[in-house]
Amino acid sequence: xxxxxxxxxxxxxxxxxxxxxxxxxxxxxxxxxxxxxxxxxxxxxxxxxxxxxxxxxxxxxxxxxxxxxxxxxxxxxxxxxxxxxxxxxxxxxxxxxxxxxxxxxxxxxxxxxxxxxxxxxxxxxxxxxxxxxxxxxxxxxxxxxxxxxxxxxxxxxxxxxxxxxxxxxxxxxxxxxxxxxxxxxxxxxxxxxxxxxxxxxxxxxxxxxxxxxxxxxxxxxxxxxxxxxxxxxxxxxxxxxxxxxxxxxxxxxxxxxxxxxxxxxxxxxxxxxxxxxxxxxxxxxxxxxxxxxxxxxxxxxxxxxxxxxxxxxxxxxxxxxxxxxxxxx
Amino acid sequence: xxxxxxxxxxxxxxxxxxxxxxxxxxxxxxxxxxxxxxxxxxxxxxxxxxxxxxxxxxxxxxxxxxxxxxxxxxxxxxxxxxxxxxxxxxxxxxxxxxxxxxxxxxxxxxxxxxxxxxxxxxxxxxxxxxxxxxxxxxxxxxxxxxxxxxxxxxxxxxxxxxxxxxxxxxxxxxxxxxxxxxxxxxxxxxxxxxxxxxxxxxxxxxxxxxxxxxxxxxxxxxxxxxxxxxxxxxxxxxxxxxxxxxxxxxxxxxxxxxxxxxxxxxxxxxxxxxxxxxxxxxxxxxxxxxxxxxxxxxxxxxxxxxxxxxxxxxxxxxxxxxxxxxxxxxxxxxxxxxxxxxxxxxxxxxxxxxxxxxxxxxxxxxxxxxxxxxxxxxxxxxxxxxxxxxxxxxxxxxxxxxxxxxxxxxxxxxxxxxxxxxxxxxxxxxxxxxxxxxxxxxxxxxxxxxxxxxxxxxxxxxxxxxxxxxxxxxxxxxxxxxxxxxxxxxxxxxxx
Numbered sequence: 001x002x003x004x005x006x007x008x009x010x011x012x013x014x015x016x017x018x019x020x021x022x023x024x025x026x027x028x029x030x031x032x033x034x035x036x037x038x039x040x041x042x043x044x045x046x047x048x049x050x051x052x053x054x055x056x057x058x059x060x061x062x063x064x065x066x067x068x069x070x071x072x073x074x075x076x077x078x079x080x081x082x083x084x085x086x087x088x089x090x091x092x093x094x095x096x097x098x099x100x101x102x103x104x105x106x107x108x109x110x111x112x113x114x115x116x117x118x119x120x121x122x123x124x125x126x127x128x129x130x131x132x133x134x135x136x137x138x139x140x141x142x143x144x145x146x147x148x149x150x151x152x153x154x155x156x157x158x159x160x161x162x163x164x165x166x167x168x169x170x171x172x173x174x175x176x177x178x179x180x181x182x183x184x185x186x187x188x189x190x191x192x193x194x195x196x197x198x199x200x201x202x203x204x205x206x207x208x209x210x211x212x213x214x215x216x217x218x219x220x221x222x223x224x225x226x227x228x229x230x231x232x233x234x235x236x237x238x239x240x241x242x243x244x245x246x247x248x249x250x251x252x253x254x255x256x257x258x259x260x261x262x263x264x265x266x267x268x269x270x271x272x273x274x275x276x277x278x279x280x281x282x283x284x285x286x287x288x289x290x291x292x293x294x295x296x297x298x299x300x301x302x303x304x305x306x307x308x309x310x311x312x313x314x315x316x317x318x319x320x321x322x323x324x325x326x327x328x329x
Numbered sequence: 330x331x332x333x334x335x336x337x338x339x340x341x342x343x344x345x346x347x348x349x350x351x352x353x354x355x356x357x358x359x360x361x362x363x364x365x366x367x368x369x370x371x372x373x374x375x376x377x378x379x380x381x382x383x384x385x386x387x388x389x390x391x392x393x394x395x396x397x398x399x400x401x402x403x404x405x406x407x408x409x410x411x412x413x414x415x416x417x418x419x420x421x422x423x424x425x426x427x428x429x430x431x432x433x434x435x436x437x438x439x440x441x442x443x444x445x446x447x448x449x450x451x452x453x454x455x456x457x458x459x460x461x462x463x464x465x466x467x468x469x470x471x472x473x474x475x476x477x478x479x480x481x482x483x484x485x486x487x488x489x490x491x492x493x494x495x496x497x498x499x500x501x502x503x504x505x506x507x508x509x510x511x512x513x514x515x516x517x518x519x520x521x522x523x524x525x526x527x528x529x530x531x532x533x534x535x536x537x538x539x540x541x542x543x544x545x546x547x548x549x550x551x552x553x554x555x556x557x558x559x560x561x562x563x564x565x566x567x568x569x570x571x572x573x574x575x576x577x578x579x580x581x582x583x584x585x586x587x588x589x590x591x592x593x594x595x596x597x598x599x600x601x602x603x604x605x606x607x608x609x610x611x612x613x614x615x616x617x618x619x620x621x622x623x624x625x626x627x628x629x630x631x632x633x634x635x636x637x638x639x640x641x642x643x644x645x646x647x648x649x650x651x652x653x654x655x656x657x658x659x660x661x662x663x664x665x666x667x668x669x670x671x672x673x674x675x676x677x678x679x680x681x682x683x684x685x686x687x688x689x690x691x692x693x694x695x696x697x698x699x700x701x702x703x704x705x706x707x708x709x710x711x712x713x714x715x716x717x718x719x720x721x722x723x724x725x726x727x728x729x730x731x732x733x734x735x736x737x738x739x740x741x742x743x744x745x746x747x748x749x750x751x752x753x754x755x756x757x758x759x760x761x762x763x764x765x766x767x768x769x770x771x772x773x774x775x776x777x778x779x780x781x782x783x784x785x786x787x788x789x790x791x792x793x794x795x796x797x798x799x800x801x802x803x804x805x806x807x808x809x810x811x812x813x814x815x816x817x818x819x820x821x822x823x824x825x
Contacts, residue, residue: 050656060663206470
């Protein structure tokens with residue numbers, strides 16, 4: 001991700017949205033506005049990662065397939081930076097009218113336990129719809145001296161501290177590595193990298209023996225025979241990796257998945273929320289959206305506001321506890 | 330492979346692919362020439378529009394844009410002393426003095442030819458060596474990045490101008506402000522007072538401030554005491570002058586290509602190193618900074634050769650070699666393609682189509698560059714009291730566009746005043762840019778190395794690549810000191 005910090009946002013879609021938005025506002029006279037049905041101008045989806053990242057692609061796919069079901073376009077605007085802080089700030093700055101919503105990922109929610117805590121709280125947001133979920137995985141190079149979790153733990157206990165590479169300090173990946181180390185009793189040192197590319201480069205180059213990453217990043221390297229996945233952290237096995245066990249199956253009480261969905265500033269009216277959620281759900285049912293999922297080995301699962309809010313809160317609590325347990329002791 | 334390459338040229342007969350290359354080149358040219366709008370940003374801005382193009386056309390558009398933007402960065406560097414891209418910073422050192430002498434077309438002509446040369450040679454290198462060189466990208470771990478960063482800093486020797494001490498102060502200041510932001514390793518925040526600083530000081534507003542705005546302030550001062558405009562010559566470099574820069578172009582191309590391949594290296598450092606090496610190996614190093622053509626050719630060759638270099642790990646391993654290449658990954662995935670070890674196997678026609686397109690893109694860039702040279706030289710005939718406010722407005726706009734925040738504008742203005750004060754006291758501003766480009770890499774790779782070695786510094790001295798880089802760094806500094814002493818010695822003798 002580092003390298004992408006220069007990329008701040010998509011100027012053109014934003015400008016376009018503003019123009020179209022201004023135009024349609026002028027068209028609707030104040031008297032009509034009250035009884036005109038939402039939406040009367042384009043809906044902006046803020047995204048905290050740069051264009052082309054998994055959450056960005058998901059949002060753009062939803063926006064594209066929502067066209068049929070919403071009278072106005074949805075426009076994705078990228079607001080990367082500040083571990084999500086830039087996007088959160090911008091979401092909270094806009095009125096609570098449903099015209100600005102955002103993508104939300106487990107990474108952003110975990111970040112609320114970190115430095116973002118000073119400025120933002122989970123209570124300021126409401127969660128509209130869950131779209132995708134994906135576990136994390138632990139991988140080694142195919143010539144690794146250990147090829148299962150059990151062998152890895154044994155190896156780690158006999159040799160100097162096992163180096164595990166992954167994303168930023170206090171990220172979900174970091175917590176996953178610490179939790180596994182804690183439960184299995186193997187001594188590790190975590191090496192934080194910036195983003196998937198750096199992690200995979202470091203693994204393939206043999207600079208770290210083990211990495212934690214996401215299946216999306218690892219798929220093609222597994223297919224090319226360069227990487228072996230030892231374990232994944234979801235509830236159940238992944239369709240593309242039927243031989244890879246979950247941590248739960250191996251007896252570790254660790255389930256961490258990353259999810260991607262949509263959120264808004266708290267306080268949407270029930271009508272507006274209903275329309276947005278319904279649109280997202282219908283977009284997910286489009287054949288085009290399913291094509292995209294299949295191409296990227298992604299699994300979709302729709303959850304509405306209530307269910308998703310509960311899931312996000314549960315995840316937030318779980319990560320908070322995990323952080324207290326493995327980091328702060 | 331030859332068959333593949335020949336079939337790679339086939340798609341170029343389709344009008345939409347040709348249109349993509351020409352369109353990409355035109356947009357890239359403008360993005361490059363606009364200070365504040367980086368190549369990376371240009372690709373990101375155009376990315377959403379390419380979703381609707383076929384995969385090959387989309388990639389041709391974006392890679393042509395990338396190459397042309399790297400060239401375009403030199404235009405304002407030469408004509409206005411404002412680098413259009415970070416990597417064009419060293420081009421100002423000799424490009425702008427040439428403009429001051431009334432010879433902007435010489436510098437612009439050299440720049441486009443060096444960019445074209447580097448583009449073609451590095452693309453051929455990419456086609457021939459992508460697969461074997463992929464492993465080189467992987468040989469760089471944290472200790473190697475640290476050594477590369479230290480070696481990169483030695484380029485300060487060429488930037489420091491008259492005083493070493495002032496150059497080093499610039500470097501240290503740059504390294505210091507680089508620590509602002511969330512610390513990668515411990516996750517704690519450092520010197521963050523507002524949200525916008527979470528990811529550290531952004532480079533673009535800083536570059537605009539130090540170069541563009543300080544230049545504007547300097548010009549405003551000049552305006553008050555009526556400077557007579559010199560005659561501007563439109564003559565391009567002669568064939569002899571091109572040939573005399575041939576070695577500079579080869580060296581620049583090589584340096585750019587190699588640094589392009591290494592995924593985590595700050596890209597702008599390639600043109601700094603190329604400039605430094607050129608000055609070091611030159612027979613007349615004292616003339617550098619006064620407007621020598623080699624000083625334009627080397628960094629310009631380096632920053633264009635990065636484009637192909639960065640595609641080596643991207644196409645073979647799925648690991649981007651530069652920030653712009655990282656955005657290109659987005660272009661692949663949006664199309665349902667995955668750059669990486671399987672791309673050559675699954676989509677050879679796409680890869681070779683892209684190779685052919687890169688070659689064609691360079692030809693388009695050359696044509697556009699040569700056509701534009703006379704035009705850009707004429708920009709200098711615009712009276713400065715009209716040109717200066719336009720430059721100020723355009724750069725501030727680009728600065729805002731980059732981040733959508735007013736904060737970057739204040740940052741640019743702040744660094745503009747700093748740059749002005751520094752220039753007044755004859756402090757070179759380029760070392761700050763060099764340190765900003767390298768600082769994060771140096772710090773984070775140093776600390777990662779120590780995590781890997783569990784605190785032992787031996788890790789830096791037991792690996793061949795780090796040793797070679799350290800030795801070159803030490804030799805580079807020693808050589809400069811030796812030469813400076815020798816010069817001082819002979820000056821003393823002359824005095825006696």
